[in-house]
Amino acid sequence: MLRKNRLFTPGPTPLLPAAQMAMATFAMHHRTAEFRALYSQVLADLKEFIGTTNDVLVLSSSGTGAMEGAISNLTSPGDKVLVLTAGKFGERWRDLAKAFGSAVETVSVPYGETFSLDDIKQKLTPEVRCVYVQSTESSTGARHDVEAIAQAVRNAGHDTLLIVDAITGLGTTRFDVDGWGIDIIIGGSQKALMVPPGLAYCAVSERAWKRMESAKSPRYYFDFRKERKAAAKGESSYTPATSLFAGLAAALDYIREMGAGNLTRGRDLLIRNAELAAEMTRAGAQALGLKLFAATSPAAALTAITAPDGVDSSTIVKQCRESFSAVVANGQGEMKGKLFRIAHLGYYDYLDTIGILAALEQVMVSVGGKVEYGSAVRAAQEVYEGGAGI
Ligand SMILES: *Cc1c(COP(=O)(O)O)cnc(C)c1O
Numbered sequence: 001m002l003r004k005n006r007l008f009t010p011g012p013t014p015l016l017p018a019a020q021m022a023m024a025t026f027a028m029h030h031r032t033a034e035f036r037a038l039y040s041q042v043l044a045d046l047k048e049f050i051g052t053t054n055d056v057l058v059l060s061s062s063g064t065g066a067m068e069g070a071i072s073n074l075t076s077p078g079d080k081v082l083v084l085t086a087g088k089f090g091e092r093w094r095d096l097a098k099a100f101g102s103a104v105e106t107v108s109v110p111y112g113e114t115f116s117l118d119d120i121k122q123k124l125t126p127e128v129r130c131v132y133v134q135s136t137e138s139s140t141g142a143r144h145d146v147e148a149i150a151q152a153v154r155n156a157g158h159d160t161l162l163i164v165d166a167i168t169g170l171g172t173t174r175f176d177v178d179g180w181g182i183d184i185i186i187g188g189s190q191k192a193l194m195v196p197p198g199l200a201y202c203a204v205s206e207r208a209w210k211r212m213e214s215a216k217s218p219r220y221y222f223d224f225r226k227e228r229k230a231a232a233k234g235e236s237s238y239t240p241a242t243s244l245f246a247g248l249a250a251a252l253d254y255i256r257e258m259g260a261g262n263l264t265r266g267r268d269l270l271i272r273n274a275e276l277a278a279e280m281t282r283a284g285a286q287a288l289g290l291k292l293f294a295a296t297s298p299a300a301a302l303t304a305i306t307a308p309d310g311v312d313s314s315t316i317v318k319q320c321r322e323s324f325s326a327v328v329a330n331g332q333g334e335m336k337g338k339l340f341r342i343a344h345l346g347y348y349d350y351l352d353t354i355g356i357l358a359a360l361e362q363v364m365v366s367v368g369g370k371v372e373y374g375s376a377v378r379a380a381q382e383v384y385e386g387g388a389g390i
Contacts, residue, residue, distance in 0.1 A: 003325035008356055010138045010168055010302040010329060010343040011063075016194035018254055019247035023195075026246035035242065036234030042245055043231060045252040046201050048263040049193075050170060050185060052177040054203040057227045058248075060241040063167040063188030066200035068096055069222035070132070070163045070184045074208060076216040077101030079129045082160075084120065084149070087111055088139035088332045089165060093132040100217045111335060112140045112304070114297040117148055124156040129211075130183075131162050135169025139332045141304030141341060142294035143173065150180035161208055167191055167200075168301040171267065172274040172345045183208040192270060192301075192345040194254075195247040204228075270346075275300040277344035277353045280383045284357035284376035288364055293339045301345045304331075306338065311367050313340045319363040326359050354380060 007014050028035045039058075046056045059065050071093075075081060081102045083094045086109045097104045105128070107119045124131075131153055136143050146164055153162045161183040166175065170185070171192025177185050182205070189199035204224060212225055221238070230237045252263065259266030278300040282292060285305045293304035307313035313330055317340050320326040329341040342356055357376040364371045 005325045006327065006352065006355075008326055008328045008342045008352075010191070010341060010345065011188065012190040012197050013192070013194060013343055013346040014348070014352075015196065016247075016251050016254055016347050019195045019250040022250035023243040023247040026243045028242060028246075030240055030242050031235070035245075038245055038249055039231075039236070039240070040234040042249050042252065045249070045256075045263060047203070049252060049255065049267050050177060050187070050201075050203045051175060051264065051267070052185070052203045054178065054205050055209075055228055055231070056201060056203045057224060057231055058199055058201045058236070058240070058245075059222060059227065060198060060236070060238070060244075061200050061222075062190075062197055063165075063186060063200045064092065065222055066186040066188075066202045067092065067165055069219070069224055070186060070202065071096045071100050071102070072217045072219040072222060073212050073224045074130050074161060074163070074184070074215050075100055075102050076214070078103060080105060080127045081130045081132060082107065082120075082123050082128045084115055084131065084133040084144070086113060086115065086140065086142060086144070087134070087137035089134050089137055089167075093134075093165065097132065112142060112294045114142050114144050114294075115149070117145075117152055120149060121152050121156070124152060124158070124160065126158045128158065128160050131160060133162075133164055135164050135166040135173055135175070136299035136301045137294075138168045138302060138341075139335065140294050141292070141299050141302050143297050143299035143301075145297075146173075146175065146182070147180055150182055154181050159207075161211060168299070168345055171270050172299065172301040174268075174271060177203060178205075181205070189244060189248060192274070193248060194251045194346045195244060198241045198244045199248060271300070273348070274344040274346075276384070276387045277348050278303055279387065280353050280380035281342055281344065281357065283379040283383045284360070287375045287379035288361065288369070288371060290364075302341050302343045304339050304341045307340065308369060311369075312337045315367055316340050316363055319366055320356075320359060323363065323366070324359045326356055328356070350384065
């Protein structure tokens with residue numbers, strides 16, 4: 001049959017057609033009044049999307065650029081920082097902090113799991129300057145309880161900053177950034193916001209701005225204080241990825257339209273959309289006898305599914321691509337061959353969700369599984385029936 005290329009990867013995700021159109025025709029210079037207006041509008045909309053009154057920055061880089069900035073701007077070499085790690089992205093925090101000379105403590109749990117709050121509380125000593133965590137660990141499909149972690153950090157009563165990599169969390173998870181006291185929260189354009197890779201964004205608290213006055217790690221391109229000054233004038237310090245801003249503005253407009261003119265409501269519906277797609281996918285996978293990799297705390301951003309005994313997940317990934325042009329993600333690092341990941345963040349609808357499950361049924365047959373056709377699809381339809389109305 002004819003095959004349409006479809007991304008089911010947790011970044012990059014499918015592009016919003018309106019964003020693609022906006023980018024294709026965009027040719028503004030970045031030091032003009034029109035671009036300043038666009039830039040300022042995107043920053044204001046992102047504030048609403050994140051749900052914060054803190055200042056928002058947009059950086060022309062992949063998400064990791066903002067992660068690096070959240071280390072270099074907040075620490076001095078030798079500072080003690082606590083990294084909560086449960087997967088490849090947690091390990092990225094650890095490696096970044098080490099690269100800038102931090103004394104890194106970790107709370108680490110096996111891939112697929114999430115943290116015990118007691119383990120975190122024990123390590124929250126007064127010397128810990130910053131805590132770094134993911135909201136959703138995209139390598140394992142696990143969701144971490146940011147609200148409880150934030151509460152533990154604030155209750156410890158020290159001057160400890162909390163930095164959350166919510167690159168797949170924003171647009172799939174509810175946050176009360178200001179209420180919980182998240183000092184930096186980070187997102188990326190190629191995830192729930194439905195535009196190509198190339199922009200990272202973050203919201204920065206007053207506590208974090210204050211820390212930057214004394215933090216001595218080297219920084220240049222990702223100097224947040226410099227960016228803040230430029231952003232107040234509707235500019236970025238260097239040449240921004242201009243066409244991506246046009247795409248991002250269109251995506252934020254689309255989310256606002258989802259909410260009938262209310263961006264916050266549109267964002268909540270986008271989250272609900274991901275939650276429902278994730279729930280349908282989990283039910284479908286389980287109906288095929290497959291195990292969820294992060295069963296105790298599954299994220300709405302993506303579902304990681306363990307390959308059945310004797311089957312390499314690379315084969316499943318390859319079959320999805322070759323037979324149906326459906327790009328699902330393999331496991332990363334040590335998890336390669338053991339699991340595969342299906343994304344729900346951003347521009348996914350009912351037909352995408354049902355379609356990938358139907359394809360998965362065929363693929364499981366092709367790798368020798370015993371599958372009753374329709375079982376995954378049916379389980380997902382039943383979930384949909386219960387959660388419909390969105
Ligand atoms: C995608 C992602 C990142 C950022 O990766 P980049 O390739 O730098 O955009 C970081 N953390 C998580 C949890 C992610 O899913």
